Amino acid sequence: MDAGALLDRYERMAVIRRTEKAAHDLFLQGLVKGTTHLAAGQEAIAVGASAALRPDDYVFATYRGHHHALARGATPEECLAELMSRATGLCGAKGGSMHLTKAATGMLGSYAIVGAHLPMAVGAAWSARLRGTEQLAVAFFGDGATNIGAFHESLNLAAVWRLPVLFVCENNLYMEYTPIADVTAVPRPAADRAPAHGIPGEVVDGNDVVAVEEAVGRLARRARAGDGPAVLEAETYRHFGHSRADPAAYRPAEEVERWLKHDPLDLARGRLAELGVGAETVAEADERARAVVERAVAAAKAAPPPDPREALTDVWADGGAAWRT
Amino acid sequence: MADLITYRDAVAEGIAREMRRDASVVCLGEDIAEAGGVFKTTTGLLKEFGPERVWDTPISEQAIAGAAMGAAMTGMRPVAEIMFSDFLACCWDYLANEIPKVRYMTGGQVTVPLVVRTANGGGLGFGAQHSQATENWALTVPGLKIAAPATPADVIGMLAAAIRSDDPVVFFEHKALLATKGPPPPPGHVVELGRAAVVREGGDITLVALASTVPLALKAADILAGEGIEAEVVDLRCLVPLDAATVLASLRKTSRLVTVEENPYQGGWGATVVSIVADEGFGLLDAPVRRVAGECVPLPFADALEQQVVPTVDKVVTEVRGLAAY
Numbered sequence: 001m002d003a004g005a006l007l008d009r010y011e012r013m014a015v016i017r018r019t020e021k022a023a024h025d026l027f028l029q030g031l032v033k034g035t036t037h038l039a040a041g042q043e044a045i046a047v048g049a050s051a052a053l054r055p056d057d058y059v060f061a062t063y064r065g066h067h068h069a070l071a072r073g074a075t076p077e078e079c080l081a082e083l084m085s086r087a088t089g090l091c092g093a094k095g096g097s098m099h100l101t102k103a104a105t106g107m108l109g110s111y112a113i114v115g116a117h118l119p120m121a122v123g124a125a126w127s128a129r130l131r132g133t134e135q136l137a138v139a140f141f142g143d144g145a146t147n148i149g150a151f152h153e154s155l156n157l158a159a160v161w162r163l164p165v166l167f168v169c170e171n172n173l174y175m176e177y178t179p180i181a182d183v184t185a186v187p188r189p190a191a192d193r194a195p196a197h198g199i200p201g202e203v204v205d206g207n208d209v210v211a212v213e214e215a216v217g218r219l220a221r222r223a224r225a226g227d228g229p230a231v232l233e234a235e236t237y238r239h240f241g242h243s244r245a246d247p248a249a250y251r252p253a254e255e256v257e258r259w260l261k262h263d264p265l266d267l268a269r270g271r272l273a274e275l276g277v278g279a280e281t282v283a284e285a286d287e288r289a290r291a292v293v294e295r296a297v298a299a300a301k302a303a304p305p306p307d308p309r310e311a312l313t314d315v316w317a318d319g320g321a322a323w324r325t
Numbered sequence: 326m327a328d329l330i331t332y333r334d335a336v337a338e339g340i341a342r343e344m345r346r347d348a349s350v351v352c353l354g355e356d357i358a359e360a361g362g363v364f365k366t367t368t369g370l371l372k373e374f375g376p377e378r379v380w381d382t383p384i385s386e387q388a389i390a391g392a393a394m395g396a397a398m399t400g401m402r403p404v405a406e407i408m409f410s411d412f413l414a415c416c417w418d419y420l421a422n423e424i425p426k427v428r429y430m431t432g433g434q435v436t437v438p439l440v441v442r443t444a445n446g447g448g449l450g451f452g453a454q455h456s457q458a459t460e461n462w463a464l465t466v467p468g469l470k471i472a473a474p475a476t477p478a479d480v481i482g483m484l485a486a487a488i489r490s491d492d493p494v495v496f497f498e499h500k501a502l503l504a505t506k507g508p509p510p511p512p513g514h515v516v517e518l519g520r521a522a523v524v525r526e527g528g529d530i531t532l533v534a535l536a537s538t539v540p541l542a543l544k545a546a547d548i549l550a551g552e553g554i555e556a557e558v559v560d561l562r563c564l565v566p567l568d569a570a571t572v573l574a575s576l577r578k579t580s581r582l583v584t585v586e587e588n589p590y591q592g593g594w595g596a597t598v599v600s601i602v603a604d605e606g607f608g609l610l611d612a613p614v615r616r617v618a619g620e621c622v623p624l625p626f627a628d629a630l631e632q633q634v635v636p637t638v639d640k641v642v643t644e645v646r647g648l649a650a651y
């Protein structure tokens with residue numbers, strides 16, 4: 001990857017990192033209701049994968065999906081406004097943190113039932129093939145989803161139909177609070193199971209944006225060529241706890257320290273330096289990211305709440321909610 | 326007069342008509358292609374439309390419902406079959422959490438134009454796990470349209486409306502009706518969802534029925550007519566959208582109401598109809614309302630037991646006699 005492309009990836013990751021930090025702070029200030037599942041630490045997966053995809057490819061994500069929404073074209077302002085229950089939010093404040101969706105850019109939703117969206121990605125890939133568009137569908141999910149029935153049903157169906165779908169597992173070692181290793185019989189919960197369904201299963205350093213982009217690009221080309229689905233298990237770590245203000249005290253200090261030293265932004269900075277990009281150039285990218293997110297916070301704060309009448313719209317395709325004729 | 330068509334064949338005919346009309350209509354489900362469906366309701370589709378549009382799936386109810394949803398979100402109009410309606414529970418997440426909520430929670434960005442077809446109800450001696458009438462499950466979920474036709478012509482017309490609908494529709498085909506016959510509808514026949522049909526006129530009492538209970542209510546009405554009681558029979562056809570206006574209009578004539586439903590009394594659709602009437606048509610009533618419904622038990626195997634717990638002609642006749650004398 002050349003220096004310009006890598007700097008672009010770096011800046012995207014920096015925007016996500018700062019947006020997540022803003023979401024955390026706004027939650028603590030009581031301006032974000034409900035809960036948030038932050039993806040700080042996992043930015044390289046969303047950014048690397050998105051960079052390898054076509055703009056018209058489909059992405060399905062989980063409740064921990066801020067990074068995917070942002071990587072797939074949602075702006076920090078739209079996302080933060082959604083989290084802050086503002087009318088200008090991505091989903092008109094009907095979705096919230098766990099349901100960031102931007103259908104116009106192929107971000108087909110974040111789903112809060114663990115594993116539920118995997119078959120949807122299979123269906124989207126099927127649809128793409130029927131329509132002859134060579135679009136790809138990608139499902140991002142956590143390690144915890146690999147023990148859900150829908151995971152196995154999806155891998156099998158995608159395999160027998162040889163569909164252009166990628167299953168990207170963000171293995172951050174924990175479900176909510178339980179280590180995935182404590183409840184799973186194989187060490188690689190996603191990649192180890194893929195061959196049982198006739199699908200290649202690969203492992204990648206999920207904190208290395210270059211490695212992720214390369215792996216997703218290769219598997220995407222393969223899928224588009226008609227060679228079927230693949231599973232990519234991206235090893236990563238979340239900087240925050242599972243949700244809300246979870247301090248993640250269940251994680252050994254030594255483990256946290258080791259992973260914080262393997263930060264995706266630091267890794268990208270190191271690679272930029274190797275490519276001869278000066279610290280000043282990187283600092284400028286950081287500054288741009290800071291300014292974008294700062295403006296987004298201010299704009300979202302200034303946005304109005306949704307019109308209460310909106311509560312009774314959007315159930316049906318006619319825009320309304322009437323269940324009687 | 327044209328030959329009669331069975332309810333069973335009407336399903337395949339209804340799907341085929343839409344598949345011919347619109348290339349985005351595709352089918353998926355267990356045993357639907359080569360085998361033509363366990364109830365032979367998809368016979369001939371594979372031959373006419375090929376394996377690209379008529380897909381045999383593995384036994385994976387979650388993947389069937391979820392894949393149908395993903396396809397519907399991205400430009401197709403899938404018709405998914407869940408073999409028996411009891412099995413909807415295996416993919417209930419999709420029916421309860423995913424398909425009906427996604428339009429709302431995305432602020433209207435995503436539309437899910439799909440049909441989930443399923444064989445519903447008792448009467449064939451299949452035992453508790455293959456006999457339940459489950460349309461009331463779907464009725465508890467905002468965001469699902471619910472169709473349950475009673476005649477072959479309605480099967481075709483309502484399938485056309487369901488497949489063309491931009492909203493998700495759960496389409497209940499009643500197992501006990503599969504062998505029944507009726508005239509085939511003309512080409513282009515569409516029965517708009519949410520339009521009930523008055524299938525027998527009468528001035529003394531209104532019987533509101535759905536799917537298998539429609540012929541049952543008609544039989545009861547015949548018997549009652551012999552006793553001088555004229556029952557009007559309303560085939561609701563859909564639970565969502567619900568045609569309350571037709572029920573209320575009938576009550577304006579009859580002022581007496583009995584609902585006849587196969588799903589259990591507890592939480593059954595009759596309760597919703599009755600509550601609307603209590604709310605909006607109380608002044609129209611000259612007598613209490615009655616519900617003939619399934620008992621709150623799993624369906625037993627033996628005919629003699631099953632007849633005890635599902636609506637029967639006798640039960641309807643008895644309720645009507647009681648109300649007529651009120």
Ligand SMILES: Cc1ncc(C[n+]2csc(CCOP(=O)(O)OP(=O)(O)O)c2C)c(N)n1
Nearest residue numbers: 064112113114142143144145172174175176
């Ligand atoms: C079907 C289901 N069961 C349980 C939950 C509650 N829950 C929410 S997140 C979560 C942990 C999921 O962990 P993982 O899949 O590894 O994703 P991560 O949060 O690590 O990104 C659980 C159990 C849920 N949302 N859905």
